[in-house]
Amino acid sequence: MSLTWTPTIDRALAVAARGHAGQTRKDDPTPYIAHPVAVAMIVSDFTDDQDVAVAALLHDVLEDVPPSVYSADDMTAEFGERVTEFVRGVSEDKTAGEETPPWRVRKEGYLAALAEDSEECLLISAADKIHNLRSMVAAHERLGDDMWGIFNAGPQEKLWFYSSIADAVTERLGDCAASRELRRAVDDVAALAP
Structure with a gap:
């Protein structure tokens, strides 16, 4: 493929x-x-x-x-x-009300939707997060721990979110290439957390 x-x-x-x-x-x-x-x-x-x-x-x-x-x-x-x-299925709700909801609220909504999404949406979400995580590793190579300051959430919050997605993908799709690659990417970033 x-x-x-x-x-x-x-x-x-x-x-x-x-x-x-x-x-x-x-x-x-x-x-x-x-x-x-x-x-x-x-x-x-x-x-x-x-x-x-x-x-x-x-x-x-x-x-x-x-x-x-x-x-x-x-x-x-x-x-x-x-x-x-x-x-x-893979879009966050950034339009609820007049203001963008807080980071944690958006992420919790995303995870709740993911639990009901199609297998195709899970594959897209996994691919999206794999690329984000790989980009974080590359940014850390350039910036060191300053990389964490780029984001709207700290290292533990980011890792909670990505780990939760990896858990959902594994639970729904089982042990497959997408779940293994996503878990590997999460682990790579977890190893960089201060």
Whole structure:
């Protein structure tokens, strides 16, 4: 299994690139589009379902792009309801009320949703977190313990969240490539915690 170019993958990449234009990763000036591309590449190690790869490319669009720019309806019209449901399944609720909910509240909501999500959503979530964790290791190599100051939560909170996702993926999907790779990535970051 590997990410294979198709016209649909190409369209999804274009939508993600436009939606994340001007955005960068937290830990360095890398254009944000590198993250969804990496997530799609990682998830393609776990499944050959094109809808899952497309949703991986688009996984942060509904969360980070204003609906006036690209909405769930736009996504459904362009990629179908299945892709949109996968993206919804891995999106945090940042729009509840007038303010973004606090970090812990968002993460608890994400974990609660993950417990009910499809296996496809679990694979996308695992790939997303694997890339985030690998990026944290790379940032730690550059910045040392200063890396932890980049985030909205401290090391123990971050590790609680990622460990909880690894537990959910393992519980739901069993001992599989995604659960093993995610657990390995969590352990790598746990070894760096001060």
